[in-house]
Amino acid sequence: MLMNKQADPSTSEPLVELKDAGVYRDKRWLVRGVDLTIRRGEILTLIGPNGAGKSTTAKLVTGVLRSDEGSVRRAGDLRIGYVPQKLTIDWTMPLSVRRLMRLTGKLSDVDLDAALAATGIPHLIDAEVRHLSGGEFQRALLARAIARRPDLLVLDEPVQGVDFAGETALYDLIRQIRHTTGCGILLISHDLHMVMAGTDTVICLNGHVCCRGTPETVSRSEDYQRLFGGAGRGLALYSHDHDHTHLPDGRVLHGDGSITDHCHPADGHHDHDHAHHGHDDHDHHHGHEHSHADQAGETGRHA
Amino acid sequence: MLDDFFVRALLAGVGVALTSGPLGCFVVWRRMAYFGDTMAHSALLGVALSLLLQLNLLVSVFCVAVIVSLLLLLLQRQKALSADALLGILSHSTLAIGLVLVAFMTWVRIDLMAFLFGDILAVTRQDITLIWGGGLVVLAAVVYLWRPLVASTVSEDIAEAEGLKPERARLLFMLLMALVIAIAMKIVGIMLITALLIIPAATARRFAASPEKMAVFASLIGALAVVGGLFGSLHYDTPSGPSIVVAALVFFILSLLPVTRSNRSDGVTNKGVRP
Numbered sequence: 001m002l003m004n005k006q007a008d009p010s011t012s013e014p015l016v017e018l019k020d021a022g023v024y025r026d027k028r029w030l031v032r033g034v035d036l037t038i039r040r041g042e043i044l045t046l047i048g049p050n051g052a053g054k055s056t057t058a059k060l061v062t063g064v065l066r067s068d069e070g071s072v073r074r075a076g077d078l079r080i081g082y083v084p085q086k087l088t089i090d091w092t093m094p095l096s097v098r099r100l101m102r103l104t105g106k107l108s109d110v111d112l113d114a115a116l117a118a119t120g121i122p123h124l125i126d127a128e129v130r131h132l133s134g135g136e137f138q139r140a141l142l143a144r145a146i147a148r149r150p151d152l153l154v155l156d157e158p159v160q161g162v163d164f165a166g167e168t169a170l171y172d173l174i175r176q177i178r179h180t181t182g183c184g185i186l187l188i189s190h191d192l193h194m195v196m197a198g199t200d201t202v203i204c205l206n207g208h209v210c211c212r213g214t215p216e217t218v219s220r221s222e223d224y225q226r227l228f229g230g231a232g233r234g235l236a237l238y239s240h241d242h243d244h245t246h247l248p249d250g251r252v253l254h255g256d257g258s259i260t261d262h263c264h265p266a267d268g269h270h271d272h273d274h275a276h277h278g279h280d281d282h283d284h285h286h287g288h289e290h291s292h293a294d295q296a297g298e299t300g301r302h303a
Numbered sequence: 304m305l306d307d308f309f310v311r312a313l314l315a316g317v318g319v320a321l322t323s324g325p326l327g328c329f330v331v332w333r334r335m336a337y338f339g340d341t342m343a344h345s346a347l348l349g350v351a352l353s354l355l356l357q358l359n360l361l362v363s364v365f366c367v368a369v370i371v372s373l374l375l376l377l378l379q380r381q382k383a384l385s386a387d388a389l390l391g392i393l394s395h396s397t398l399a400i401g402l403v404l405v406a407f408m409t410w411v412r413i414d415l416m417a418f419l420f421g422d423i424l425a426v427t428r429q430d431i432t433l434i435w436g437g438g439l440v441v442l443a444a445v446v447y448l449w450r451p452l453v454a455s456t457v458s459e460d461i462a463e464a465e466g467l468k469p470e471r472a473r474l475l476f477m478l479l480m481a482l483v484i485a486i487a488m489k490i491v492g493i494m495l496i497t498a499l500l501i502i503p504a505a506t507a508r509r510f511a512a513s514p515e516k517m518a519v520f521a522s523l524i525g526a527l528a529v530v531g532g533l534f535g536s537l538h539y540d541t542p543s544g545p546s547i548v549v550a551a552l553v554f555f556i557l558s559l560l561p562v563t564r565s566n567r568s569d570g571v572t573n574k575g576v577r578p
Binding site: 064079081082094099154 | 508
């Protein structure tokens, strides 16, 4: 295992490096052309609409999915702690929180208790997992991922179903873990406060990397304000960094003034889901909710 | 003592039950009951091929079960048919091909009923050695694979992300299933092997607070069912394989009866117990 000590994010070796990575399933790219690097002590947040490929990207990072093009490099002996977006357990298996904590590796009682205390559920240590509420279950999953002292935490919507007060506490915890252990964190979150206040880098996905930047630039942008006015459609707020504008006829006006048919003419792939264009030739990408590379759920929702 | 056919039957049956307990738990947890059935049914094809090609019976049954399970994985990837339908096709067609082959081989006389429903009372010393030897191999492998198997049962994604190689564990698990089917065939028969896998595990669920306990209980309950079933079979002069399954079913039904239990781990009752 790599040692988790404070490190300067800018100089340390990357924990994970994706270069032009993509996942191709059922004759389409779930996500494509993803470049990202996560270093120690860094929190990288993925945002984007449903079906943008956030969970797919997380699975590329963890190695659950293999990239169909480009490259994925992980530091040798990288220790990952993973909270997946969805988890269904067959309840014929008797499983206590205590047992869940030791699911993928040995764990001392001290570390186990500490992780449960940190996520606010020390009293549930002997509870059966199937009796937990949704929020309690998320806390248990987060505790499990933290307790193994990973080099890289991959958290796919880790606070779904957690009550409001708990959400803030858990996000504080996630920020704090980064400082105390120096691990890198890949976070998928819809919580804008967290995205704005606790993240080093934001990547906006929509089938490809739409834009990226620091949260500061985001929070100053007009689009961000617009979202909190309720007018934006979620994604709009992150267009701070866009080097292109979508024209009503579907073409794209680039920062340098040129106009093309697509954002990135080279890859021929374009998945933007901005509110202001809804022309037909994009419909096969839009409106689908099923790009999480979650094969089990794929068939049912396709129609 | 081993001269007595009944003692041999007991030893063989208990050996098989102890081995199949933990595997049965995974069959239940992973909803593989029909899958287990399919592998078991393919055993008759293995029997027929062993007779036709003069192969060792055990090796032949094992190989056919492995091939069928691999075939199933392959067909599943094509996604043309549901796993359910594919299992139905493979399960019954391997059974049917086995029966047809046996019928063609007019020069061999085999006791079909013994293969289909088990003939535990004809167990030899050699069989007992095989059952306990093979059983120990299976149990050792299960212990070795325990963490990846349990982890990937809970979440394939977590197991993969955290380096437990669930794919490898699943493949090895199928080999173990094939091995258990090959050695259990003689005891309860092709048609009833899945029952010996599933019913004790389902019975154990009620009393177990952890996956580990459930596996141990399943083994013990299976062993009890074998003992009960064999004595019943002796007493009432009923066929041994089905008697064992009936005994297992009786235990299962008993486990459904409401019992007051003191150690329910509800979390709520345990609030604040730990420092």
